[in-house]
Amino acid sequence: MRKIVIAPDSFKESLSAREVAAIIAGALAPLLPHTELLQLPVADGGEGTLDALLDATAGQRFQSMVRGPQGDMVKADWGMLGDGVTAVIEMASASGLALVARSARNPLYSCSHGTGELIRAALDHGARRIILALGGSATNDGGAGMLCALGLRLLDDAGQPLPPGGAALARLARIDSSTLDPRLAGCQFDIACDVDNPLTGPHGASMVFGAQKGADAAMQATLELALSHYGASLTAHCGRDIAAVPGAGAAGGMAAGALAFLPCRLRRGIDIVLDACGLDAALQDADLVITGEGRLDGQTIFGKTPIGVARRAKLRGLPVIAIGGGLGHDVAAVHEHGIDAVFACIASVGTLDEALSQAPANLARSARNIGALLAMNLRR
Incomplete structure (x- = not known):
């Protein structure tokens, strides 16, 4: 046969x-x-990764109510693999383009906070390894919303928290990581990433992917300046040029935020999925x-x-x-x-x-x- x-x-x-x-x-x-x-059925680290991995490992699906990319509450799926310690989170489920009507897409203000809430839910469930699938994001905030949901404080020059969205990162004056969830240190993150784009520049998050998220040329320029300032702030805080790492621009710069503050490694999403399947x-x-x-x-x-x-x-x-x-x-x-x-x-x-x-x-x-x-x- x-x-x-x-x-x-x-x-x-x-x-x-x-x-x-x-x-x-x-x-x-x-x-x-x-x-x-x-x-x-497989996936490359974007939408569909959760389904593919749960099917392959007889995992369990969960749902959480989280803050969507425009600030409204959305029901987002995530899962635990069959090993009982590995969680799978698709950024698109909480912070994805599919959650925003085309006419309403605006990456100046969309936020990745809901993805951080899913990570918290996984930690509450006992996850010690998290596969974070990037791709299909509606956001261009460098993962700032995700990190703030996990306890990071991004402050302006008056000491006030920045509002949601990528544009606000231009006003970032101080990063306070002392309040990050302490459970993160004991959790290994595999960031499923299918692109090599840096955070900024002509091949960066804003200039390459901004348009599909609703950004016109002027908005792309605004976001580029904001992420450039954010990248410089990450370098000053972490002592590492995060912005230049291949893949840092994935999912509106979500990978850059993860690299700066989470114990993680970037892997080709397709390799993670094909191995598990x-x-x-x-x-x-x-x-x-x-x-x-x-x-x-x-x-x-x-x-x-x-x-x-x-x-x-x-x-x-x-x-x-x-x-x-x-x-x-x-x-x-x-x-x-x-x-x-x-x-x-x-x-x-x-x-x-x-x-x-x-x-x-x-x-x-x-x-x-x-x-x-x-x-x-x-x-x-």
């Missing part, structure tokens, strides 16, 4: 990784009746791998799920097909990193909202066509 491993990421804002894997398998099954279709074992007797994400383009090669899956597949000489909701003009770059063929789901010109709403049908059609090609090959 042939075996196909289906290991996709989510299609952001439309389908979870589990839904993507199920749709692909459902479309292939009638055409490939004698093929094992192993569904292994047992991808290597699943590939041992496979014949083909199908992966994918919402958009395949030149950025996919920088730590995204399809490339992480493809690299491990190529270690075993396996062919890899990737399905994307859409393809960028520079998608050919993925062929140099282990992906043999790419397929786009979108069949006609339309709006983004139309593409998102039609994602299940578009994906099923693309997967069905791939299955037909594979079936023809088997009949030869």
